Amino acid sequence: MLKIDFNQLVKLTNVSKNIFKPNLTSQLSFETAILGIKKNFKVLDLGCGCGIIGIALMKSIPNIEMYCSDFDTSSVKNTKKNFTQNKLKADIREGSLFDPWLNKKFDYIINDVSGISSVIAKNSPWFGKEIPCDSGEDGSDLTISIIKKAKDYLTDKGSMQIPLISLSNVEKIVNVAKENFSNVKIVKSKDWFLPKEMEGLKNKMNELKSKNYINFDEKFGKIICKTSIAVCEQ
Numbered sequence: 682m683l684k685i686d687f688n689q690l691v692k693l694t695n696v697s698k699n700i701f702k703p704n705l706t707s708q709l710s711f712e713t714a715i716l717g718i719k720k721n722f723k724v725l726d727l728g729c730g731c732g733i734i735g736i737a738l739m740k741s742i743p744n745i746e747m748y749c750s751d752f753d754t755s756s757v758k759n760t761k762k763n764f765t766q767n768k769l770k771a772d773i774r775e776g777s778l779f780d781p782w783l784n785k786k787f788d789y790i791i792n793d794v795s796g797i798s799s800v801i802a803k804n805s806p807w808f809g810k811e812i813p814c815d816s817g818e819d820g821s822d823l824t825i826s827i828i829k830k831a832k833d834y835l836t837d838k839g840s841m842q843i844p845l846i847s848l849s850n851v852e853k854i855v856n857v858a859k860e861n862f863s864n865v866k867i868v869k870s871k872d873w874f875l876p877k878e879m880e881g882l883k884n885k886m887n888e889l890k891s892k893n894y895i896n897f898d899e900k901f902g903k904i905i906c907k908t909s910i911a912v913c914e915q
């Protein structure tokens with residue numbers, strides 16, 4: 682396996698305007714995926730954005746087949762361009778969730794479809810108004826839908842990883858994952874500070890927290906969130 686510098690690759694990758702800019706979740710997703718993907722695996726990068734996770738994996742693991750999709754037309758175009766620029770080949774499709782992959786089976790699915798409260802997403806530097814995040818007030822709608830459908834798109838021993846971001850209802854997502862998979866394990870976890878420009882959302886965030894829709898800690902007057910990546914095994 683080749684050791685690549687994910688952050689360096691991000692710097693070298695062209696991310697078009699109004700497309701999700703790779704962030705900590707992208708990095709943790711890559712670091713988790715690299716531990717679970719083996720040679721010759723068929724891998725799906727679901728919610729591929731600019732294609733960064735799939736590209737990083739193809740540069741790291743020999744002989745994998747890469748499939749990428751996103752609901753957003755500009756993201757799909759951007760991914761195609763970035764694969765070409767890196768001289769890599771993948772099957773890249775447009776569509777919501779698993780819609781582009783009817784009758785396909787994968788050995789490993791990296792789910793990175795928008796998974797934070799839609800209310801917060803709209804006012805965040807990550808999504809803004811342009812990048813789709815129809816995840817509901819508690820951020821779980823898309824992830825839960827993916828978890829419930831995943832079995833149809835996984836080989837018998839296939840696994841799927843999902844991000845668990847505390848700006849969504851993590852407990853609800855984990856419960857559904859445990860109902861649908863025999864093993865759900867947290868592989869990576871990191872705390873991070875909410876960006877300064879989002880501090881105006883504090884009242885809304887407290888309201889969502891009081892409904893158990895999201896969770897965060899406060900220290901030194903700063904809001905601390907957590908991102909984990911769970912691997913769901915059949």
Ligand SMILES: C[S@@+](CC[C@H](N)C(=O)[O-])C[C@H]1O[C@@H](n2cnc3c(N)ncnc32)[C@H](O)[C@@H]1O
Nearest residue numbers: 701703707728729730752753777778793794795
């Ligand atoms: C958090 S971003 C991740 C992008 C990329 N994986 C990265 O790390 O930079 C979430 C992506 O999910 C896509 N998305 C939102 N709703 C979707 C849906 N219903 N089906 C597929 N992709 C969706 C967005 O367009 C966005 O590109």
